[in-house]
Amino acid sequence: MKGRVVVIKEYGKPFEIEEYDVPEPEQGAVLLRMTQAGICGSDLHIWRGDQVNVPLPPSGRLMGHEGTGVVEQLGPGVATDSLNTPVKEGDRIVYSAVFPCYHCHLCLRGDTNWCVNRGYAAAGEYPYFRGTYADFLYLPPRHPFFRVPDELPDDILGPVNCAMGTVTTGLMRAGAREGHTVVIQGAGGLGLHAVAMAKDMGAGQVIVLDRLDNRLQLAEEFGADHTINIEEFNTAETRVQRVWELTNGRGADVVMELVGRAELLAEGIDMLSNGGTFVEIGDIVRGREVSIDPSKLLAGKNIVGSLMYRPELLPTLLDFLVRNQHKLPFHKIISHKFPLADINEAFPQAEWNQRQTQITRAVLVP
Ligand SMILES: [Zn+2]
Numbered sequence: 001m002k003g004r005v006v007v008i009k010e011y012g013k014p015f016e017i018e019e020y021d022v023p024e025p026e027q028g029a030v031l032l033r034m035t036q037a038g039i040c041g042s043d044l045h046i047w048r049g050d051q052v053n054v055p056l057p058p059s060g061r062l063m064g065h066e067g068t069g070v071v072e073q074l075g076p077g078v079a080t081d082s083l084n085t086p087v088k089e090g091d092r093i094v095y096s097a098v099f100p101c102y103h104c105h106l107c108l109r110g111d112t113n114w115c116v117n118r119g120y121a122a123a124g125e126y127p128y129f130r131g132t133y134a135d136f137l138y139l140p141p142r143h144p145f146f147r148v149p150d151e152l153p154d155d156i157l158g159p160v161n162c163a164m165g166t167v168t169t170g171l172m173r174a175g176a177r178e179g180h181t182v183v184i185q186g187a188g189g190l191g192l193h194a195v196a197m198a199k200d201m202g203a204g205q206v207i208v209l210d211r212l213d214n215r216l217q218l219a220e221e222f223g224a225d226h227t228i229n230i231e232e233f234n235t236a237e238t239r240v241q242r243v244w245e246l247t248n249g250r251g252a253d254v255v256m257e258l259v260g261r262a263e264l265l266a267e268g269i270d271m272l273s274n275g276g277t278f279v280e281i282g283d284i285v286r287g288r289e290v291s292i293d294p295s296k297l298l299a300g301k302n303i304v305g306s307l308m309y310r311p312e313l314l315p316t317l318l319d320f321l322v323r324n325q326h327k328l329p330f331h332k333i334i335s336h337k338f339p340l341a342d343i344n345e346a347f348p349q350a351e352w353n354q355r356q357t358q359i360t361r362a363v364l365v366p
């Protein structure tokens with residue numbers, strides 16, 4: 001049996017689709033058949049060429065990290081998921097989208113999301129299926145995965161192992177809790193999940209900024225108390241002032257950067273109350289700079305970076321969805337579906353850099 005994988009061979013050029021033999025899972029491994037894979041902001045950065053300083057392997061790089069699938073084949077010795085729930089072929093699975101080495105000092109202390117040996121999978125190397133823009137995904141032995149509760153529909157599962165895990169970890173690192181004011185810069189896939197999770201964690205007030213009205217509207221449906229359209233408030237000064245007005249002169253306890261623009265760090269620090277925390281998540285592109293006035297940090301303001309999540313969070317997120325799926329419009333986050341073969345049409349349509357798009361989250365379906 002053969003399967004397709006999407007490969008990027010050159011930044012800024014169309015993707016190529018290659019076919020490889022589908023491997024038999026080894027002892028402890030699992031072969032998933034992908035059912036959908038999300039186009040994440042970080043995938044757009046790669047496609048757009050924002051990371052030209054990261055060289056591509058000669059054979060090209062596999063694409064896609066978030067997504068969900070069903071068990072195609074269990075390797076010898078695999079009968080349960082990571083929480084001892086029995087699994088069989090055809091079961092729906094959410095897996096950790098972090099593939100760490102389990103060997104470095106950070107993995108040893110459990111910070112697998114900060115593993116120093118995480119890298120991008122090169123195309124053409126066994127077991128071939130190591131990106132989610134593909135027909136299959138190979139989970140190596142001992143890779144964390146979880147059976148999806150039957151009551152959850154497929155269409156809300158895609159973002160669980162990227163956007164949802166990432167923003168929840170960011171909120172936890174900021175110490176977000178009951179009564180806090182949380183400002184969310186960017187109402188895409190990350191931002192909408194951040195609104196829902198911040199409210200679930202007890203945030204008293206959530207304020208969301210974006211350029212797209214459809215996204216801000218959706219943010220309100222997810223529980224945002226206030227939205228700020230940055231076309232209307234079109235300078236950093238007016239946006240900062242608006243946050244201070246909306247918080248009655250107290251400022252925010254947490255500001256989360258979910259867009260990927262360096263200058264939002266400086267803007268976000270000015271939105272914080274003393275003791276508040278700025279969480280940098282979106283700016284994954286290296287080499288961008290912003291200047292800040294360090295004296296603004298003296299009264300206890302914090303800046304923390306956050307990247308992905310620990311796999312133990314995934315069952316908590318599935319529980320969160322079970323509790324909230326009928327209260328919040330998770331089914332609206334995935335706004336567009338494209339066949340995998342149409343990936344070179346999907347990416348230009350999902351692009352939000354310097355343009356408007358109706359897409360909140362697009363997924364590729366094999
Ligand atoms: Zn992602």
Ligand SMILES: [Zn+2]
Pocket residue numbers: 100101102103104105106107112115116117118
């Ligand atoms: Zn490691």
